[in-house]
Amino acid sequence: MSSSYAGQQIAFLTQHGKEQVIAPILEPALGCVIKHVTGFDTDQLGTFTRDIRRPGSQLDAARRKARIGMELSGLSLGMASEGSFDLDPFAGMFPWNIELLVLIDDRLGIEVVGMAQGPGHSSHVQASDWPAVESFAAGVGFPDHHLVLRPQDQDDTRVHKGVSDWTGLKASFEQCLAQSGNRQVFVETDLRAFANPSRMQHIEQAAQDLLKRLQSCCPECASPGYWVSERQPGLPCSVCGRPTSGYLTEVWKCGRCLHTSVQTRTDCAFAEPKHCASCNP
Template sequence: MFAAHPYTGQRIGLATMHEKERAVAPPFRRLLGAEVLPVPQLDTDELGTFSGEVPRPDALIETCALKAELAFRTMDVDCAIASEGSYGPIDAVPLVPSGVEIMAFVDRRRGLRLIETLPTHRTNWRLVRFRAGDPNIPKAIEAIGFPHYGVFVLCSSDMAHPVKTGLDTMEQVVATMDREARRSEDGKAVLIADMRAHRNPTRMRVLRALSYKLARRLARLCPKCQAPGFGSIGNRRGLPCEACGDPTHWVHFEIDGCSICGHAETRPRRDGRMTAPSRSCPSCRPPPGLGKSRLSPTVSAF
């Protein structure tokens, strides 16, 4: 099954301190026959931490690629993987948390760099503030999923020094919340979900889904040069209107490409749709400011 694939039997380094190999290794083994191994003696926290003590040095995608490159420092491999995640409230709906996971794959021998992303609403991310002795603290801790999910505690006036250790029991978390609240300027402590993969089963499941997405992309070989990773590089808009045939803003076709030789091919929309609804067509829609005819509610005025 894997005989013709370039990564069959290959060792791939995974830049992680948080056991992400549990999510990443199975898809790569199953789809590519490759062995994903955590990189030894690697401190990925130098490129940023979820708890905020160390900021990311660059945008999320660039930081993810930099993290993958770290694997080559201490591991004799040609290929490396890394992931980065960002979670928090949605701007438009502040009470609904969401996130995005990004995974980078680097093949330094072939000069290949691929980035795959996966937005998700599957997260237990929470950030809440309490005063010392608040009776609702235990309920908030349980709502995050503790003890199966980890938590951080922070002093609201000293967010750069979160408490990560010694939070193994409900009593320890509550006592830490009370202590950090008493030393804060506003009298509040912050409780936040621990989003590190080994302390967050939901995030680990999202990482596994993204790993399958990346492995499937790598499984496709370029029809021209046979390099791995032939896949989506964009799309072209202009799907014709069902009524008049003019181009609309709807996607007309997808474009797959190879990042090694530049070969590209188009493919139809996955839903098989050949035309766009007339309501999305600039030629068929009524001009702005014109409503419906006063003579008939079913006839548009042009």
């Protein structure tokens, strides 16, 4: 176990309740204190409701938040999380959520990133009658997952956020309908962490992934975050023995002293012929 963080405070800038799932995982295992930093509106860095677009990549956004938290708190350790929604990588049909949790350690000069992904609750409907809204809401896990409504279309700025019960949903729908020039209401899932429990679960898994990485220490300098940086193909085919695209070796790398070690995989020795370019061209 890494002792690098025992007794250390880690700044965590968030305003959506993420500290409630992250602190119970990291604090007991690392002996650190997660210092919840407020005083900066993280929505300024981008929102899911398109009021403010997020510049740069998901990881850039997480880094930016971590840095702001470090500046506000004066700490040399900072952490932040950033989520994104896309379509699933298999069929490209279903909502998919990726959560990143970055830890920046200026004492050691390292950055360690935990990640989790899985099916997400991200969906929308343009509706003109209550039954359509009712069936959409039931299908996206409302009221556990909250909703955002607005009149007209997805770009209308008269946004009703934080809709979390059926009475409130009906009232918001009727208000939006009355404000709408085209008799339509745009309804979508609220993707903020506290309003989206399946997202919160992925944030928790990202914290577990970050913890595993922080507990893996470099054999040369003992710095945390010693982890696989690359996988190299060449796993032999079980029928013809030719190299396949399946990975054969893993490159482990330290972010601090850059020590690397190449390790041959031990969990399997051969690839199935269906993955072989010769046996299954």
